[in-house]
Amino acid sequence: MRYIIAGGGTAGWMAAAALARFAPPGTEITLVESDAIGTVGVGEATIPQIHLFNGALGLDEAEFVRETKATFKLGIEFDGWLREGEAYMHAFGAIGRRAGLLPFQHYWLRAKQLGFAKPLMRYSLNELAARTLCMQRRRRAPGAPEMPYAYHFDAGLYAAHLRRFAEARGVVRHEGLIENVARDGESGAITSLQLDGERTIEGDFFFDCTGFRALLIGQTLDTGYEDWTRWLRCDRALAVPCANGGDFTPYTRAIARKAGWQWRIPLQHRIGNGLVYSSAHLSDDEAAETLLGNLDGAPLADPRPIGFTTGVRREMWRGNCLAIGLSAGFLEPMESTSIHLIQSTISRFLSVLPSGKPDPALVDWFNAQCAFEWARIRDFLILHYHANAREGEVFWDGVRAMDLPDTLNAKIAQWQASGFIHREHEELFTEVGWFQVLVGQGVEARGYNPLADAMPEGDLRQLLDGTEAMLVEEVRRMPTHLQFVQTMLKTTNPQGVPA
Numbered sequence: 001m002r003y004i005i006a007g008g009g010t011a012g013w014m015a016a017a018a019l020a021r022f023a024p025p026g027t028e029i030t031l032v033e034s035d036a037i038g039t040v041g042v043g044e045a046t047i048p049q050i051h052l053f054n055g056a057l058g059l060d061e062a063e064f065v066r067e068t069k070a071t072f073k074l075g076i077e078f079d080g081w082l083r084e085g086e087a088y089m090h091a092f093g094a095i096g097r098r099a100g101l102l103p104f105q106h107y108w109l110r111a112k113q114l115g116f117a118k119p120l121m122r123y124s125l126n127e128l129a130a131r132t133l134c135m136q137r138r139r140r141a142p143g144a145p146e147m148p149y150a151y152h153f154d155a156g157l158y159a160a161h162l163r164r165f166a167e168a169r170g171v172v173r174h175e176g177l178i179e180n181v182a183r184d185g186e187s188g189a190i191t192s193l194q195l196d197g198e199r200t201i202e203g204d205f206f207f208d209c210t211g212f213r214a215l216l217i218g219q220t221l222d223t224g225y226e227d228w229t230r231w232l233r234c235d236r237a238l239a240v241p242c243a244n245g246g247d248f249t250p251y252t253r254a255i256a257r258k259a260g261w262q263w264r265i266p267l268q269h270r271i272g273n274g275l276v277y278s279s280a281h282l283s284d285d286e287a288a289e290t291l292l293g294n295l296d297g298a299p300l301a302d303p304r305p306i307g308f309t310t311g312v313r314r315e316m317w318r319g320n321c322l323a324i325g326l327s328a329g330f331l332e333p334m335e336s337t338s339i340h341l342i343q344s345t346i347s348r349f350l351s352v353l354p355s356g357k358p359d360p361a362l363v364d365w366f367n368a369q370c371a372f373e374w375a376r377i378r379d380f381l382i383l384h385y386h387a388n389a390r391e392g393e394v395f396w397d398g399v400r401a402m403d404l405p406d407t408l409n410a411k412i413a414q415w416q417a418s419g420f421i422h423r424e425h426e427e428l429f430t431e432v433g434w435f436q437v438l439v440g441q442g443v444e445a446r447g448y449n450p451l452a453d454a455m456p457e458g459d460l461r462q463l464l465d466g467t468e469a470m471l472v473e474e475v476r477r478m479p480t481h482l483q484f485v486q487t488m489l490k491t492t493n494p495q496g497v498p499a
């Protein structure tokens with residue numbers, strides 16, 4: 001089998017590394033990328049699933065942290081999304097403890113009715129650690145919960161790291177501009193990529209990792225695009241790195257602004273920042289002013305504009321072509337889902353790896369799974385916008401008033417009815433993720449599952465207070481995020497993180 005990967009951004013090199021690691025002997029893997037076009041150059045915050053990918057490749061964590069200038073991430077703070085001046089966190093990991101048949105939210109809702117429930121953060125190890133700028137990998141006290149984490153990293157350095165991995169395992173890289181995509185006249189299958197008017201790269205299966213250009217899946221095969229801007233109305237971003245400053249946070253910040261939101265992602269050597277906004281509500285000049293006026297350090301470059309249309313390819317896989325990364329669609333990065341979608345697409349593809357001509361039964365299954373996965377993430381993102389109380393701001397009033405997808409309406413109604421949250425099939429976000437965002441965005445549950453009343457009130461208090469005390473004690477023993485990164489780098493590199 002000859003695999004051709006068009007594009008060498010995060011998607012292209014993740015695909016190349018995974019194929020190099022797992023494809024059967026005799027597989028040829030070629031990647032084509034254009035220095036003249038370059039990469040989108042953003043995509044620095046991840047979710048804990050990244051461990052599955054890095055782990056499957058067998059990457060050494062300390063080396064990865066050093067090479068990609070990574071820091072650690074325990075969750076995402078949403079600042080001002082409900083209303084100005086209020087913040088909550090979507091932290092990774094558990095909230096409280098399950099008791100009997102019920103998840104924690106029902107006990108918390110009952111305790112809230114009784115008047116003694118504290119804010120969710122008091123029952124989240126990740127958020128307690130994040131708020132005190134602490135980090136650890138292995139639990140210290142017996143009985144303490146796991147503290148799942150992800151990374152912030154430099155996307156360009158991650159791609160370079162994976163490139164070294166892939167090339168060491170035989171992936172052949174061509175630099176050049178793809179000018180034409182040739183197809184078989186009868187079957188319509190892609191047969192080759194033509195570069196710079198002279199080179200022809202032939203293959204059996206093609207991965208479109210050409211970013212927003214979608215050269216193969218869009219421009220050549222025209223598989224169609226489902227536009228979701230009626231719900232997710234931002235269509236532009238400005239990205240700018242700045243010098244380190246402010247807190248060395250083990251979490252991403254997403255700060256609501258007049259017509260969108262701003263991200264802050266701390267790395268070892270700089271902070272990644274950007275403003276995602278609706279161009280119908282904010283001019284580019286106003287966007288630049290907002291972004292540059294809200295940095296923790298001096299800007300290290302001019303802000304870079306990026307336009308996008310939120311939505312998803314109707315078919316990610318057609319014939320002998322599979323779209324991975326931005327060519328497959330775009331969901332804004334408020335929950336750091338794009339790199340995860342790259343890895344889940346790769347692993348789904350490997351689960352039905354064709355040995356010859358792809359079977360339509362498997363392709364259909366694949367496309368249906370992708371459609372489900374993307375739509376559920378879309379719903380989760382819409383919730384952040386829709387459930388706001390930022391009254392009197394045109395953009396925010398508009399998203400509060402919009403009609404929602406039926407699937408999201410159902411989720412909200414189930415929660416409001418009795419605190420019920422159901423994670424459907426393999427949807428990405430867990431009950432705990434929905435719980436935090438529903439509460440954080442001020443969506444009230446009218447009740448809870450009455451099974452929670454079976455617990456005597458004293459035991460309920462003990463469940464909440466005991467959990468909180470254990471978590472606070474666990475955090476008390478942790479090193480700071482800064483100490484943690486410095487200790488990890490010392491094993492491989494004495495320089496590094498901010499002083």
Ligand SMILES: Cc1cc2nc3c(=O)[nH]c(=O)nc-3n(C[C@H](O)[C@H](O)[C@H](O)COP(=O)(O)OP(=O)(O)OC[C@H]3O[C@@H](n4cnc5c(N)ncnc54)[C@H](O)[C@@H]3O)c2cc1C
Binds near residue numbers: 037155237
């Ligand atoms: C504003 C913004 C913020 C984001 N933040 C996050 C985040 O925090 N977390 C997250 O997980 N994701 C984030 N993402 C998404 C993330 O950046 C992408 O998923 C990731 O970088 C993958 O991009 P890509 O490889 O698909 O495309 P690109 O990086 O654009 O790479 C495209 C490749 O195709 C090549 N190419 C294109 N056309 C041709 C041609 N004709 N000939 C030869 N080569 C060609 C280019 O040279 C390049 O190598 C963000 C995206 C945006 C827009």
